[in-house]
Amino acid sequence: MITREPQIFDEPTNVFQTAGRRLILACQGTGRALMMLLGAAVQTPFMFSRKNRQDVSQQLYQVGIKSLGVVSVVALFTGMILALQVGLELRRYGQETNIGMLVCISMLREMGPFMTGLVIAASVGSAIAAQMGTMTVGEEIAALDVMSINPLRYLMMPRLVALAIMMPLLTVYTNLLGILGGAMVGASQLGISWEAYFDNAFRYAENKDLYVGLFKAFLFGLIIVTVACYQGFTASEGAVGVGRATRRTVIVSFLLILIVGYFVTRLFYQ
Amino acid sequence: MKFRKQLFIETAVGLFSFAVIAALVMLTVVLSQETLFRKERPVEIVFEDAMGLRVGDAVNVRGVNIGKVKDIVLKRDGVHVMALLNNPLFLRDDYRIEVLSTSVLGGRYLSIHEGTPGKRPMRPQPPILQGHAAPDLMDTATRTIEDIRLALNDGILEDLKVTMAQVRKIATNVGEGVGTLGKLITDEAVYDDVQEITANLRGISEKLGRGEGTLGQLLMGDDQAFQDLAATLSAFREVSETIARGEGTLGKLITDEDVYDELQGLLQEGRAALDDIRENSPILTFTSVFFGVF
Amino acid sequence: MIRFEQVSKRFGAKVVLREIDYEIHRGETFVIVGTSGVGKSVSLRHMIRLLTPDSGRVWVGDDCVSEASGKQLERILGRFGVLFQGAALLQWLNVEDNVCLPLRQTMNLPDEEVRARATEKLALVGLEGVGDKMPADISGGMRKRVGLARAIVTQPEIILYDEPTSGLDPVISRQIDLLIDSLRKQLQVTSVVVTHDLYSALSIGTRVAMLHDGQFAVCASPEEFVASEHPVVRDFLQAQGIAHLDDVRKAFGK
Numbered sequence A: 001m002i003t004r005e006p007q008i009f010d011e012p013t014n015v016f017q018t019a020g021r022r023l024i025l026a027c028q029g030t031g032r033a034l035m036m037l038l039g040a041a042v043q044t045p046f047m048f049s050r051k052n053r054q055d056v057s058q059q060l061y062q063v064g065i066k067s068l069g070v071v072s073v074v075a076l077f078t079g080m081i082l083a084l085q086v087g088l089e090l091r092r093y094g095q096e097t098n099i100g101m102l103v104c105i106s107m108l109r110e111m112g113p114f115m116t117g118l119v120i121a122a123s124v125g126s127a128i129a130a131q132m133g134t135m136t137v138g139e140e141i142a143a144l145d146v147m148s149i150n151p152l153r154y155l156m157m158p159r160l161v162a163l164a165i166m167m168p169l170l171t172v173y174t175n176l177l178g179i180l181g182g183a184m185v186g187a188s189q190l191g192i193s194w195e196a197y198f199d200n201a202f203r204y205a206e207n208k209d210l211y212v213g214l215f216k217a218f219l220f221g222l223i224i225v226t227v228a229c230y231q232g233f234t235a236s237e238g239a240v241g242v243g244r245a246t247r248r249t250v251i252v253s254f255l256l257i258l259i260v261g262y263f264v265t266r267l268f269y270q
Numbered sequence B: 001m002k003f004r005k006q007l008f009i010e011t012a013v014g015l016f017s018f019a020v021i022a023a024l025v026m027l028t029v030v031l032s033q034e035t036l037f038r039k040e041r042p043v044e045i046v047f048e049d050a051m052g053l054r055v056g057d058a059v060n061v062r063g064v065n066i067g068k069v070k071d072i073v074l075k076r077d078g079v080h081v082m083a084l085l086n087n088p089l090f091l092r093d094d095y096r097i098e099v100l101s102t103s104v105l106g107g108r109y110l111s112i113h114e115g116t117p118g119k120r121p122m123r124p125q126p127p128i129l130q131g132h133a134a135p136d137l138m139d140t141a142t143r144t145i146e147d148i149r150l151a152l153n154d155g156i157l158e159d160l161k162v163t164m165a166q167v168r169k170i171a172t173n174v175g176e177g178v179g180t181l182g183k184l185i186t187d188e189a190v191y192d193d194v195q196e197i198t199a200n201l202r203g204i205s206e207k208l209g210r211g212e213g214t215l216g217q218l219l220m221g222d223d224q225a226f227q228d229l230a231a232t233l234s235a236f237r238e239v240s241e242t243i244a245r246g247e248g249t250l251g252k253l254i255t256d257e258d259v260y261d262e263l264q265g266l267l268q269e270g271r272a273a274l275d276d277i278r279e280n281s282p283i284l285t286f287t288s289v290f291f292g293v294f
Numbered sequence C: 001m002i003r004f005e006q007v008s009k010r011f012g013a014k015v016v017l018r019e020i021d022y023e024i025h026r027g028e029t030f031v032i033v034g035t036s037g038v039g040k041s042v043s044l045r046h047m048i049r050l051l052t053p054d055s056g057r058v059w060v061g062d063d064c065v066s067e068a069s070g071k072q073l074e075r076i077l078g079r080f081g082v083l084f085q086g087a088a089l090l091q092w093l094n095v096e097d098n099v100c101l102p103l104r105q106t107m108n109l110p111d112e113e114v115r116a117r118a119t120e121k122l123a124l125v126g127l128e129g130v131g132d133k134m135p136a137d138i139s140g141g142m143r144k145r146v147g148l149a150r151a152i153v154t155q156p157e158i159i160l161y162d163e164p165t166s167g168l169d170p171v172i173s174r175q176i177d178l179l180i181d182s183l184r185k186q187l188q189v190t191s192v193v194v195t196h197d198l199y200s201a202l203s204i205g206t207r208v209a210m211l212h213d214g215q216f217a218v219c220a221s222p223e224e225f226v227a228s229e230h231p232v233v234r235d236f237l238q239a240q241g242i243a244h245l246d247d248v249r250k251a252f253g254k
Helices: A015-043 A044-048 A053-065 A068-091 A094-136 A141-147 A151-189 A194-204 A205-232 A238-270 B002-031 B137-176 B180-187 B186-210 B214-219 B223-245 B255-280 B281-292 C040-046 C071-077 C095-106 C112-124 C141-151 C171-188 C199-206 C222-227 C231-239 C245-252
Strands: B043-049 B058-061 B064-075 B078-083 B095-103 B106-111 B128-130 C002-011 C013-022 C030-034 C053-062 C080-083 C158-163 C190-194 C208-212 C216-221
Touching: A015 A205, A015 B255, A044 A151, A053 A094, A053 A151, A053 B002, A068 A151, A094 A141, A094 A151, A094 A194, A094 A238, A141 A151, A141 C080, A151 A194, A151 B002, A194 C013, A194 C171, A205 A238, A205 B002, B002 B106, B002 C112, B043 B064, B043 B106, B281 C208, C002 C040, C013 C040, C013 C053, C013 C216, C030 C171, C030 C199, C040 C053, C040 C158, C071 C190, C071 C222, C080 C141, C095 C112, C141 C171, C171 C190, C190 C199, C199 C208, C199 C222, C199 C245, C208 C222, C208 C231, C216 C222, C216 C231, C222 C245
Parallel strands: B043 B128, B058 B106, C030 C190, C030 C208, C080 C158, C158 C190
Antiparallel strands: B043 B078, B058 B064, B064 B078, B095 B106, C002 C013, C002 C053, C208 C216
């Protein structure tokens, strides 16, 4: 059962007690969130079952197609900003022809998955947290539990599948649009022809850059869905609690995306 | 109604996924530098030192890009560079393959010089080509500067030093009112000489001023010489300007015959020294520009 | 059928249940009344494991629900149908799909049968032809009835009602009460109702229990309950203007 009874503690008497309790609760929360992820992950074989496939496709649509607009804008402008900033600086050394390489590599390795992660965390993650939070507060999760409908399977698994699949796909899309944005700036502002830009862009980038980036995006997807569902399922105290869950989801996902992004980079690019 | 909506959702998701996966496949192909529809010719070149060549760097033949570096492997007999070329190579016996810098700031490319057009083409082409170490730009520059410094220390600096000491002596004499400067004014040739030397010296001194101690750094080895030069220049300018204006009590100076002779001789010597410096001025200019960077 | 054995529960410093002991028999309608925040819903939630006791046990039939887990817990919960306070309908499913939800998700029945059952239960709670409506588009009373239809669609032995009439106007409240009563008669189920509305408690209950200070102040038939001399019960009855059981019956038009 996902529904838990509220934990009520005595007022802490000193700083150490407060700190200790915070630490224990943080460990508890992390553990529970990971157990939820695991619980939803073992349900993924049911994604094509009659009971779940409709929800899965619904979530794929919500995450993938409905986010395309904002992702497009973010991706295009990320590429354009990268190209402009780096291009203007490189021009001082007469090296502006290399923006293709710089935009391409930074999009593939870092900016693509990172920007997609942030956009999806802010839009889809917060929406999941708000929805799950409202359901928790409105006893709908409890109702599912009592009806022996596992919320991890019925609610979390479709979202997990959707984010795990759509994050890498959206990242590919972001990468392409970002590189395109860089080319637009290159052609219009820095006087670099499209051919020269793309030749330079794809000359130094490797498949490793692309796929490590997509792996990152996949991890970011797991992070977002886990944080959002955890925050949603543990929301309490009505509307205020839902707001808190939403805010925490965005903050915690952002932080985890940054931190995990750094360590994945370290792992693959020593 | 509901069924149709579900159908639309599934179609949209499927379409997007297919489009992106297709893009992913294309991107993968592009990034693996595979050219599906073009024949590529692999070439292996062994270098003693790859000099920072990277996978993906361009391969140029006479300045035209014809391919990319595919792989670089360090082996016992050197660095083996595998390159993929779009065009066939027609190498001759005296072909030369080098790693060159694209700019002072970095970046390398593989330069293939196929050989002198008149020579006999190599046939069959050897399986592994020999690459040559190209002179590094920074190394060359450093060596050039070292040469300049040695040259200055050897002869020119010494010449300059001696000349300047003598010129100063005369100038001081003239300034103090000793000697027969009156003759200088009557003698057109000597007057012109003085003018010319003055102009030359002024030019050099101005260059020195602009170069912000550049030549000074080169002359650091001999502080005295530099100070001599500076002092002489100011004294000389003063006198020459006075002469040019045609004023002052120069009559006083027209007494000593010896001074006149000495001065004339020394002026010639001074001119020779200045000519020496002028000959070397391209080097000096280069040096000052070079050090100006730092 | 359901037995509380020395059950204690406290939230922080607040003691909600104090070594409570009672049994609900098969086929009866057991009503728990009390003022707000006294722990009525807490005792209800112990029966379906949304809460576990600090000490003591809760039995459902021969199973200890407070210690069950996994399949056993699932089996126990399968005997219950629960109407939550806010009906707890899923907002993105229409009325029919909400009612079908437990059948679709927990049983492998053909879709026609699922729909047939849902239509049947919706008719039972007096909601025909609203299957296509979304929960947000219907009134609170209708939502409760949809929740009830969903609770009974799995044909449970025990139905729990958490404040079934709260937030509804008196007319609709009486309709819900009549519905609960008729369901008990038609489906032969055991019902547990938590309410602070004495009118509905006394009209539908076969036994009424007054929870006060973590204990049952009174636990008796409606007649005995009204006649009780316990000061808390008297205050409660007075506050709702009930002096005699006839007042309640009059209100129901019996």
